[in-house]
Amino acid sequence: MRHKNFAAFCLFVYLCFNCSSPKPLDNQILIIPKPSEQTVKPVQFILKDIYAVSAENDLADASVYFMNQIDNVIDIKLDPQNKRKVEFIENLDIEDEGYYLDVSKNSISIEAKDSRGAFYAVQSLLQLFPDNAGENNEIVIPCVSIKDSPQFKYRGMHLDVGRHMYSVDFIKKYIDALAMLKLNTFHWHLTEDQGWRIEIKKYPKLQEIAAFRDETLVGHYSDQPHQFDGKRYGGYYTQEEIKAIVAYAEERYVTIIPEIEMPGHSQAAIAAYPEFGCSGEQVEVAKKWGVFEEVYCPSEKTFKFLEDVIDEVVELFPSKYIHIGGDEAPKTRWKNCSHCQELIRQNELKDEHGLQSYFIRRMEKYINSKGRQIIGWDEILEGGLAPNATVMSWRGTSGAVEAAKAGHNVVMTPTSHCYFDYYQSENEDEPLAIGGFLPLEKVYNFNPIPEELNESESKYVLGAQGNIWTEYMPTEDQVEYMAFPRMLAMSEVVWTNPEHKNYEDFVSRVEHFHKRLDALDINYANHLYEIEGASTSSATETTFELTTPSKGKQIRYTLDGTVPNLESNIYNKSIPITESVTIKAAVFDDEKQLGSMFSQDINYHKAVGAKITIDKNPHKAYQGSGAEGLINGINGSDKRFGDKEWLGFWGEDIFVEINFKKPVDLTTIKMRFYNGQGQWIYAPKSIAVTWYYLDRAPTMYQSIEPNGLITNVSADFGMGEEIKDVKKIIIRVENYGIIPEGKQGAGNKAWTFIDEIIVN
Ligand code: ACM
Numbered sequence: 134m135r136h137k138n139f140a141a142f143c144l145f146v147y148l149c150f151n152c153s154s155p156k157p158l159d160n161q162i163l164i165i166p167k168p169s170e171q172t173v174k175p176v177q178f179i180l181k182d183i184y185a186v187s188a189e190n191d192l193a194d195a196s197v198y199f200m201n202q203i204d205n206v207i208d209i210k211l212d213p214q215n216k217r218k219v220e221f222i223e224n225l226d227i228e229d230e231g232y233y234l235d236v237s238k239n240s241i242s243i244e245a246k247d248s249r250g251a252f253y254a255v256q257s258l259l260q261l262f263p264d265n266a267g268e269n270n271e272i273v274i275p276c277v278s279i280k281d282s283p284q285f286k287y288r289g290m291h292l293d294v295g296r297h298m299y300s301v302d303f304i305k306k307y308i309d310a311l312a313m314l315k316l317n318t319f320h321w322h323l324t325e326d327q328g329w330r331i332e333i334k335k336y337p338k339l340q341e342i343a344a345f346r347d348e349t350l351v352g353h354y355s356d357q358p359h360q361f362d363g364k365r366y367g368g369y370y371t372q373e374e375i376k377a378i379v380a381y382a383e384e385r386y387v388t389i390i391p392e393i394e395m396p397g398h399s400q401a402a403i404a405a406y407p408e409f410g411c412s413g414e415q416v417e418v419a420k421k422w423g424v425f426e427e428v429y430c431p432s433e434k435t436f437k438f439l440e441d442v443i444d445e446v447v448e449l450f451p452s453k454y455i456h457i458g459g460d461e462a463p464k465t466r467w468k469n470c471s472h473c474q475e476l477i478r479q480n481e482l483k484d485e486h487g488l489q490s491y492f493i494r495r496m497e498k499y500i501n502s503k504g505r506q507i508i509g510w511d512e513i514l515e516g517g518l519a520p521n522a523t524v525m526s527w528r529g530t531s532g533a534v535e536a537a538k539a540g541h542n543v544v545m546t547p548t549s550h551c552y553f554d555y556y557q558s559e560n561e562d563e564p565l566a567i568g569g570f571l572p573l574e575k576v577y578n579f580n581p582i583p584e585e586l587n588e589s590e591s592k593y594v595l596g597a598q599g600n601i602w603t604e605y606m607p608t609e610d611q612v613e614y615m616a617f618p619r620m621l622a623m624s625e626v627v628w629t630n631p632e633h634k635n636y637e638d639f640v641s642r643v644e645h646f647h648k649r650l651d652a653l654d655i656n657y658a659n660h661l662y663e664i665e666g667a668s669t670s671s672a673t674e675t676t677f678e679l680t681t682p683s684k685g686k687q688i689r690y691t692l693d694g695t696v697p698n699l700e701s702n703i704y705n706k707s708i709p710i711t712e713s714v715t716i717k718a719a720v721f722d723d724e725k726q727l728g729s730m731f732s733q734d735i736n737y738h739k740a741v742g743a744k745i746t747i748d749k750n751p752h753k754a755y756q757g758s759g760a761e762g763l764i765n766g767i768n769g770s771d772k773r774f775g776d777k778e779w780l781g782f783w784g785e786d787i788f789v790e791i792n793f794k795k796p797v798d799l800t801t802i803k804m805r806f807y808n809g810q811g812q813w814i815y816a817p818k819s820i821a822v823t824w825y826y827l828d829r830a831p832t833m834y835q836s837i838e839p840n841g842l843i844t845n846v847s848a849d850f851g852m853g854e855e856i857k858d859v860k861k862i863i864i865r866v867e868n869y870g871i872i873p874e875g876k877q878g879a880g881n882k883a884w885t886f887i888d889e890i891i892v893n
C-alpha cells in the first residue's frame with residue numbers, strides 16, 4: 134500500500150486507533166438554533182477517563198452545569214493537571230449572551246463575558262455530542278470553532294396553565310427545553326377564567342375555590358350543543374413549588390415572567406371573591422373556553438386585592454417584568470355598573486376603554502413602585518398606553534407598530550406566526566386543536582421586525598415568543614406535540630442572524646434533532662415526510678406541484694384514486710391538470726412509505742384558469758396562494774383557515790372580478806366562507822354577483838345573506854337555468870361588521886375568509 138502523503142496517513146491511523154470503535158466524523162454542525170459562524174476541523178476531541186476543567190470568575194456556574202451534564206453521560210474523573218482540558222475563559226469583549234467555542238484535539242475552550250454566554254456555549258457543545266455519546270464510556274466530539282451571539286434579547290415561550298395544568302416536573306422539563314434552545318424567557322400564564330394556579334396566602338379562597346372548576350367542555354367549542362365531562366378539575370402551584378421552579382429556571386438562565394390577568398379573564402378569582410366583580414353576584418369558575426363578561430370592577434377593594442396579590446408575586450418572581458394581561462376584557466359589566474360609570478365621570482375618562490387604561494395605569498404605578506415594569510397584551514394600548522409599559526403584540530403587528538413608534542418596547546407574538554395552539558399540518562388526523570394553521574415553515578420564516586418600523590424604531594422590538602394556549606391540550610404529551618418542533622423554529626427566529634437562516638438547511642437539522650428529542654422523551658410532531666400540493670395556472674395551462682420538506686426521498690403518486698406504493702410513478706415535474714382528478718401521493722425511501730398519504734381532489738370547474746382580481750390585498754398574514762387560489766379547483770380546508778387556500782380580509786368589503794378566457798355558459802356559482810367565530814371569523818353580511826355578457830347589458834343577481842351559523846358557509850347562486858355567454862362576473866362580498874357583545878373579540882372588526890369560488 135502506497136500513500137502519497139504518509140503524514141496524513143499516520144494521522145488517519147492515529148485517529149482511528151485513538152477511538153475504541155471507529156465513528157464517522159460528522160462534517161456538519163447541526164446545532165439549533167444555528168450559530169453565527171462555525172467551522173469544522175477534520176479531527177475530534179475524545180472525552181473519557183479523566184479531564185481537567187478550569188473556569189475564570191463567574192463562569193464557574195456554567196462549568197459546574199457542564200460537569201453535571203458530563204456526569205450524566207459517562208464516568209469520568211477530574212484532575213486539574215490533565216492535558217485533556219475544558220477551559221472557561223472570561224472575555225469582556227464578547228457581546229451579551231454571546232460566546233466563542235473552540236474544540237481542538239486536546240482541549241475545549243469556551244469564552245464569554247459571563248456565565249450566561251458560557252452556558253450557551255455549553256448548550257452548543259452538548260448538541261455536538263453524537264447520538265451514541267456514552268457508549269464505551271466516552272464522548273467523541275468533532276473539533277469545531279464557533280462564534281455566536283443572539284439577534285434578540287427577548288427569546289420566549291409562553292405556557293397557559295389556567296385551562297389545563299401540568300406537573301412541576303413537566304414545567305422543569307419545559308424550562309430545560311427552552312435552555313437547550315437558548316430561549317431565555319418563560320412567560321407563565323398563571324390565572325384564567327377556568328382556574329387560578331398560583332398560591333396567594335392572603336386569599337385562601339383562590340386555592341379553595343378559584344383553583345377548581347366543576348367540569349370541562351368536551352370536544353371543540355364550536356361543536357353544538359356544548360357537552361361536559363362531569364369531572365372536577367384543578368389544582369395550583371404552591372409557593373414552595375414556584376420558588377423551586379424559579380430557582381431551577383435561574384440556573385438555566387431562563388427568566389420567568391408571571392402573568393396575573395386583569396381586568397378580564399378573571400372569572401375564577403371572581404367566583405372565589407364575588408365582591409371584586411361589578412354585580413357582586415356569585416359566578417362559577419368557567420367550565421368552557423372563550424371570553425367571559427365577568428371582569429374585575431375597578432373598586433378600591435379590587436385594587437387592594439390585586440396589590441396584595443402583586444406583593445406576593447414579586448416576592449416569588451425576581452423578573453423585571455410582571456405581565457398583567459389586559460386582553461379580551463368585555464366592557465358590558467362596566468357599562469352597567471354605577472361605580473364604574475361614576476369613576477369614568479370623576480376622572481373625565483372618555484368611555485370604558487378609558488377605564489381600562491385607568492385600570493392598567495393604576496396597576497402600573499403600583500408595580501413600578503415595587504421596582505418592576507409591566508408588560509401586557511396589546512389591548513393595553515386602548516384608551517392610551519401606561520407610561521412605562523411594554524406591549525406584547527398578538528392581534529397582528531399593528532399594536533407593536535403603534536407602541537414602538539411611541540417609544541415603547543414590544544415583544545412580538547402575532548397569532549399568524551406565534552400561536553402554537555393552531556394546527557401545524559393539514560392532515561385530517563391531527564389531534565383536535567383550536568383552529569388556524571401554523572406550519573413549521575411559517576414559524577421559521579417569521580421576521581419579528583414589522584416592516585412599518587424604521588431602523589431606530591426597530592430597536593424597540595425586544596424579540597418574539599411562541600404561545601401555548603392549552604384549551605385543547607389536556608396532557609403534557611399534547612403540549613409537547615404542539616410545542617415541538619415549532620419551538621425549534623422559534624429559537625432560530627429569535628437567535629439566528631437572518632442571513633444564516635435557510636429553511637431547507639433547518640429541516641435537515643430538525644430531522645437529525647429528532648433523535649435528541651427522543652432521548653429527552655419529548656413527544657414531538659413529525660410532519661417532515663408530509664406532502665404539500667400547490668396548483669398554478671398560466672395563460673395556457675393549470676398544473677399541480679407536490680413538495681415535501683425533507684431531502685433525499687422520493688414522492689410517488691397516482692391519479693386514479695389508488696393508494697400509491699413503491700411501484701407508483703415517481704414525481705419529478707408538476708402534473709398537468711385538464712380535468713377533475715384525485716391526486717394521491719406519499720414520501721418513500723427505497724424500502725417503505727415514510728409519512729402519511731396526501732390526497733387532493735381537484736374540481737376542474739369553469740373558472741379554473743380564468744383571470745381573477747380582487748380590489749384589496751388580503752391581510753398579509755392570510756394571503757393563501759393569492760387571488761388565483763380562489764379559482765384553482767381546490768377547496769380551503771374545513772378546519773384550517775390559515776392554509777394555502779383561504780384568503781383573509783380584516784373588516785373590509787371586497788370586490789372580486791373574474792374574467793373568463795372565453796365566454797362561458799353557467800348555471801351555478803358557489804362560494805365558500807369560513808365561519809370560526811371563536812377566532813373572530815364571520816361569514817359575510819351579504820354577497821351580490823353582477824354578470825357581464827358578451828352582447829347584453831350586465832345584470833345583478835340578488836344579494837343573499839349566507840347562513841352565518843354553520844361552519845363553512847356556502848353561498849350558492851343556483852340560477853336554475855343556464856345563462857349563456859358570460860364574459861365576466863363581479864362579486865361583492867360585504868364584511869360582517871363589528872363583532873357583537875358577548876362573542877369572542879366583541880367590539881373588533883370581524884374577519885372574512887373566502888375560498889373557493891366554484892363556477893359551473
Ligand atoms: C390572547 O391570545 N388572548 C392574548
Ligand code: ZN
Nearest residue numbers: 411430470473
Ligand atoms: Zn364596576
